[in-house]
Amino acid sequence: MKLTLKNTRIISILGIFLISFLSHFAYEIFPSTLLSFFFPVNESIWEHMKILFTSSLLYGIFDYIILKKNNIKFNNYPFNLWFSSLIIIPIYLAIYLTLYNIIGEKLIISIILLFIIYVIKEIISYNILKAPNIKISNLLAVPIIIITYIIFIYLTYKPPHNYIFYDTHSKTYGIEKNIGK
Numbered sequence: 001m002k003l004t005l006k007n008t009r010i011i012s013i014l015g016i017f018l019i020s021f022l023s024h025f026a027y028e029i030f031p032s033t034l035l036s037f038f039f040p041v042n043e044s045i046w047e048h049m050k051i052l053f054t055s056s057l058l059y060g061i062f063d064y065i066i067l068k069k070n071n072i073k074f075n076n077y078p079f080n081l082w083f084s085s086l087i088i089i090p091i092y093l094a095i096y097l098t099l100y101n102i103i104g105e106k107l108i109i110s111i112i113l114l115f116i117i118y119v120i121k122e123i124i125s126y127n128i129l130k131a132p133n134i135k136i137s138n139l140l141a142v143p144i145i146i147i148t149y150i151i152f153i154y155l156t157y158k159p160p161h162n163y164i165f166y167d168t169h170s171k172t173y174g175i176e177k178n179i180g181k
Contacts, residue, residue: 003072004072005067005072005126005130008063009122009123009125012059012118012125013115013119015059015063016055016056016118020051020052023040023050023055038054041174041175042169042170043170044164044166044174045093045097045163045164045165046155047156047167049093050152052085052117056081056085057081075128075129075130075131075132075134076131077129079128079140080125081141082148084121084122084128087121087124088120091117093164097164155174159174
C-alpha cells in the first residue's frame with residue numbers, strides 16, 4: 001500500500017495515542033527536573049495537557065521522517081507541528097471541563113476524549129499540510145514551542161490554586177509533593 005498524506009494522518013492518530021500512554025508515566029518512572037518540564041508531575045487536569053502537547057511533538061519527529069521517506073508532498077510542517085499540537089489544549093479543556101463538571105472524573109471518558117481530540121488534531125494537520133506555504137508562521141514555530149514549554153514549566157512549579165491545577169490524588173498543586181526527588 002502506497003502511503004498518502006491522508007494515510008499518514010490516520011497513522012499519526014494511533015502513534016500519538018500510544019505515545020500519550022508512555023508520556024503519562026514518564027515522570028513517575030524517571031522523576032527528574034528535566035522530565036518535569038515535558039511530562040505530567042501529578043494527576044491534575046493542567047499537568048495532563050503536557051501529554052497532549054509533548055506526545056504530539058514527539059510523534060512529529062517520526063511523522064516528518066515518514067513523510068520525507070515516502071516522498072509525500074506537504075507544506076507548512078513547522079507551523080502544523082506547533083499549531084495542531086497547541087490548539088488541541090483549549091479544545092480538550094473546553095470539552096473535558098464541561099464533562100468533568102457534569103459527571104466528574106471518569107477514566108474511560110478521558111481516554112475516549114483523548115482519542116477524539118487526536119482525530120480533530122489530525123484533521124487540522126491534514127488541512128494545514130495541504131495549504132499553500134505560510135512562511136512567517138513556519139518561522140514562528142520554534143519560538144512558540146519554547147514559549148509554550150516556558151509556560152508549562154512555570155505553571156508546574158508555581159501553579160495557581162485553582163481546581164484545574166489541583167491533584168485530587170495527592171491533594172497538592174504542581175510539583176510540591178515531588179520536590180527533592
